[in-house]
């Protein structure tokens with residue numbers, strides 16, 4: 001937990017000035033409530049005579065009125081009326097107090113006060129603040145008095161990196177989101193002496209609120225009280241969706257999978273691999289066996305996304321999708337910052353499947369080395385995907401129809417433990433897909449044997465069979481067929497009207513097979529391709 005890391009640094013006397021970043025609303029919220037833990041364990045126990053908060057918009061405020069009086073006494077009332085003053089005026093007095101008495105100072109929105117960028121382009125106010133903040137970290141006086149300064153920022157990358165230079169002793173501390181266990185504890189505490197209506201158990205509440213701060217969890221409780229509705233799966237899902245959307249924009253998509261492996265036609269080899277190597281070991285707690293990364297290769301519409309969803313549903317992992325095109329489409333600098341935040345956001349959902357579709361469009365061979373922005377992002381990405389601490393907790397799955405275009409560093413052994421080909425369905429698989437999809441849509445049909453239709457749909461992908469079925473429903477409607485029944489005749493008509501797309505299916509299939517290094521994952525008819533490779 002962040003608090004222990006912070007305390008170790010503090011106790012070792014390494015620093016008395018910290019930048020707390022990421023989940024900072026849980027440290028001190030907008031109403032200046034200090035987190036129970038840091039209040040009870042740190043502030044209270046160490047007898048700070050002044051606990052103060054500063055941010056540019058709210059000025060200088062104090063935890064207790066007598067602390068304000070103490071501050072005024074120390075500064076001989078010279079700072080009275082300066083509560084809303086800018087750093088150039090006020091920080092001198094704060095400096096006096098920090099050096100005279102044991103003071104804890106929380107500075108909020110540090111990234112607004114000392115934003116990242118070239119020092120030469122900073123305003124005078126920003127430079128003054130920067131100088132004070134840097135100097136405080138080196139002050140032996142502050143250290144001996146025992147004063148402590150906490151800067152808070154959402155995103156470390158947005159703070160001027162001058163403060164992080166080794167000449168100063170400002171220590172960054174990553175404040176993570178609460179773990180499931182911590183959420184259970186927090187929810188128990190929240191619901192302690194109140195009769196909040198719950199349709200689910202505390203454990204379910206904790207599980208569903210993955211990725212949320214304590215503050216957001218508290219908001220859910222308050223909202224349920226205000227609206228007088230019980231806390232339910234749907235209620236949390238809704239609330240969580242809006243919180244996360246605000247936090248991560250369109251870059252991270254949170255997927256709530258509804259379909260499982262039974263809703264996928266065919267793909268037995270891929271399904272078995274995932275069941276045996278992910279679902280089973282996770283159930284048994286044998287996380288060493290779980291792959292860190294998987295690459296799904298194959299033409300579009302063959303069910304790669306569907307497979308990821310089904311895996312999430314079956315394994316009980318959360319699932320987030322990173323939209324790389326949105327990240328790379330942002331301004332230089334912006335995209336790097338957002339990418340870091342996005343990875344932290346994804347990680348906060350653990351156990352989680354992190355899915356990147358069309359990964360070749362983001363990390364193409366050769367390109368990621370040339371351009372500064374994508375290089376940084378690429379390195380960040382490589383680091384994230386090779387962090388072995390994540391094994392069994394974060395499974396990274398990428399999909400592509402052009403594995404040949406991927407950067408070699410990404411494909412190197414170790415990063416993707418397995419490359420799974422997801423190919424066009426074979427004849428018997430197509431029959432299965434017809435049946436499954438008609439059931440999924442809840443359409444009526446009097447057809448029992450779908451083999452004749454799979455014979456007519458050679459080279460169709462699963463997605464194209466889905467198009468046929470929807471077309472059939474349209475036709476049944478147009479022809480006024482009773483109950484909109486998908487009869488043999490209707491299905492035939494639909495097939496005639498929907499041709500498979502001319503995407504380079506064969507080419508993409510060959511690429512996927514070439515990429516595969518495990519015979520067990522290949523359909524019989526392609527096995528010899530692997531045997532003949534390298535001859």
Ligand code: ADP
Nearest residue numbers: 264265300301302303304305306433462463466
């Ligand atoms: P990809 O990610 O490979 O482009 P998708 O997973 O997005 O393909 O597939 C699109 C849709 O096609 C799915 O939502 C599903 O309705 C249908 N589909 C594709 N393959 C299958 C399959 N094997 N079984 C059932 N439905 C399938």
